[in-house]
Amino acid sequence: MNTLEIISQPPIPEHLIGEVQSKLAYVDEVICKAQISKDGQKIILEVNRPVDELLRQRVEEKIQRVVTTMTQGSFRPKVQVLEDNMSAPTLNTNDPMPELMQRGELHCEADGIFTLGPLVTRLVEFFEDNFIALAATFDAQPYRFPVLIPARYLERVNYFKAFPHSLTFATHLREDLDAIDHFAQSACCDEHGDLNQLPESFAKIQALLSPAVCYHLYFALADKPLPGGKMIATAVGPCFRYESINLTSLERLWNFTMWELIFVGEKDFVLENREASRKYMAKAFEDIGLAYRVETANDPFFVGEFRKQAAFQSAFQLKYEIRANLPFKNSTLAVGSYNYHQDFFGRHLNITLPDGSPVHTGCTAFGLERMAYAFLSQYGLDIQKWPQTVKDYFGE
Amino acid sequence: MNINVSLIEQVQATLAEALQTPIETITPELELGDLPQWDSMGHMEVMMMLEQKFDIEINNETITALVSVPAICDYLTKKEKTS
Numbered sequence: 001m002n003t004l005e006i007i008s009q010p011p012i013p014e015h016l017i018g019e020v021q022s023k024l025a026y027v028d029e030v031i032c033k034a035q036i037s038k039d040g041q042k043i044i045l046e047v048n049r050p051v052d053e054l055l056r057q058r059v060e061e062k063i064q065r066v067v068t069t070m071t072q073g074s075f076r077p078k079v080q081v082l083e084d085n086m087s088a089p090t091l092n093t094n095d096p097m098p099e100l101m102q103r104g105e106l107h108c109e110a111d112g113i114f115t116l117g118p119l120v121t122r123l124v125e126f127f128e129d130n131f132i133a134l135a136a137t138f139d140a141q142p143y144r145f146p147v148l149i150p151a152r153y154l155e156r157v158n159y160f161k162a163f164p165h166s167l168t169f170a171t172h173l174r175e176d177l178d179a180i181d182h183f184a185q186s187a188c189c190d191e192h193g194d195l196n197q198l199p200e201s202f203a204k205i206q207a208l209l210s211p212a213v214c215y216h217l218y219f220a221l222a223d224k225p226l227p228g229g230k231m232i233a234t235a236v237g238p239c240f241r242y243e244s245i246n247l248t249s250l251e252r253l254w255n256f257t258m259w260e261l262i263f264v265g266e267k268d269f270v271l272e273n274r275e276a277s278r279k280y281m282a283k284a285f286e287d288i289g290l291a292y293r294v295e296t297a298n299d300p301f302f303v304g305e306f307r308k309q310a311a312f313q314s315a316f317q318l319k320y321e322i323r324a325n326l327p328f329k330n331s332t333l334a335v336g337s338y339n340y341h342q343d344f345f346g347r348h349l350n351i352t353l354p355d356g357s358p359v360h361t362g363c364t365a366f367g368l369e370r371m372a373y374a375f376l377s378q379y380g381l382d383i384q385k386w387p388q389t390v391k392d393y394f395g396e
Numbered sequence: 397m398n399i400n401v402s403l404i405e406q407v408q409a410t411l412a413e414a415l416q417t418p419i420e421t422i423t424p425e426l427e428l429g430d431l432p433q434w435d436s437m438g439h440m441e442v443m444m445m446l447e448q449k450f451d452i453e454i455n456n457e458t459i460t461a462l463v464s465v466p467a468i469c470d471y472l473t474k475k476e477k478t479s
Contacts, residue, residue, distance in 0.1 A: 075443075075455065075459075076455075077456070078455070078456045305437070307440075308436070308437050308440035308441070309436060309437065309440075311440055312436040312437075312439060312440055312459065313436075314456065315456040315459035315460050316459070316460055342429075343429065344436070347429075347432075
């Protein structure tokens with residue numbers, strides 16, 4: 001592997017190192033690994049071909065563009081901690097991934113695509129049952145949403161501008177006998193797993209794999225008044241967010257499962273229910289002794305939108321993230337969030353209250369695989385050492 | 397609130413420039429969300445333009461407080477008196 005070092009001018013502020021590092025994956029296809037030094041001055045890249053001056057200039061120019069766009073300006077979001085249970089004792093200090101793989105509890109099909117074995121599946125079901133109980137206390141109406149989402153829907157809520165880097169596109173072969181016959185006879189994958197077909201074989205893209213659950217509900221409510229002026233819904237489903245070289249272990253999956261409790265109505269209705277769901281979950285986390293904190297956060301907006309959108313979200317406290325302790329790496333992992341979108345979806349999708357004003361929306365969302373991974377990171381794989389609540393669920 | 401005409405006009409001009417909209421659309425009572433342009437992204441454009449033109453510092457408090465023309469004028473008036 002070849003290494004390329006770039007000096008960042010100016011240095012990347014400490015609070016933005018993680019955000020900038022996650023975007024470096026999308027700078028250039030030659031990058032296989034990216035690391036920013038703790039002082040924010042040095043960017044070390046592993047690249048898949050020998051570094052010449054032309055390559056250095058190309059990558060350096062793009063990286064400086066990313067750094068400048070994401071860091072210029074004086075505003076520094078103030079992180080507010082709403083819950084802090086990080087001192088809860090954790091019994092395990094090892095990364096559970098190697099043992100999960102070795103025991104066949106996980107099978108990696110490709111980067112970010114994992115099959116879950118019986119133990120992890122039951123743990124996922126345990127958390128899902130907890131969330132279903134939460135939804136029941138809100139008398140939430142159940143929904144089932146498709147895996148595919150039309151491109152024109154995502155366009156309508158500015159998703160392409162905010163998160164272009166993580167989109168996953170769906171297509172099919174063109175309706176053409178010659179093209180289909182040609183595909184059937186010639187399709188094969190190379191040593192990298194890449195299909196050997198040209199883009200011309202495929203139809204135009206009209207749908208994507210869905211990046212979030214709650215969007216489907218908002219689209220179902222679009223362009224009409226909201227009956228009764230308020231609603232609470234719940235749904236669970238697969239979500240897809242491409243994270244390039246950041247796809248590692250169960251921490252970052254391309255294909256993951258999100259459970260959501262969704263609030264639609266007036267501002268106070270949404271905010272009160274978001275808060276009530278947070279308090280309910282604080283008790284549920286206490287029951288299993290999860291080491292975590294809840295703090296203000298922002299979505300992973302892409303480079304061009306990042307600075308302004310992140311600052312706005314932080315200032316108005318639109319997102320509270322649940323960050324679980326990962327003892328083996330002395331770090332935390334976002335396992336869920338309590339979100340308030342203001343009237344963004346109401347305005348963009350023309351969903352109205354009885355007085356004609358746009359609805360406000362919010363959601364409480366959890367990544368089920370991440371929940372299981374955080375739990376296993378804190379407790380290990382020996383069920384006998386798990387909290388009684390979880391052992392009871394497993395019949396132990 | 398005793399806000400001078402000149403300040404309101406300056407604020408209206410600043411918002412019009414930040415939101416890229418005709419100055420006539422920036423009414424004296426305009427609030428965040430009243431114009432499609434004054435959304436989250438537009439608001440941050442407004443904040444940065446105010447920072448630049450009036451030498452104020454953007455922080456969590458200013459972002460959440462300066463959400464209408466009257467609030468901006470009031471804030472700038474108080475700031476002028478204390479400086």
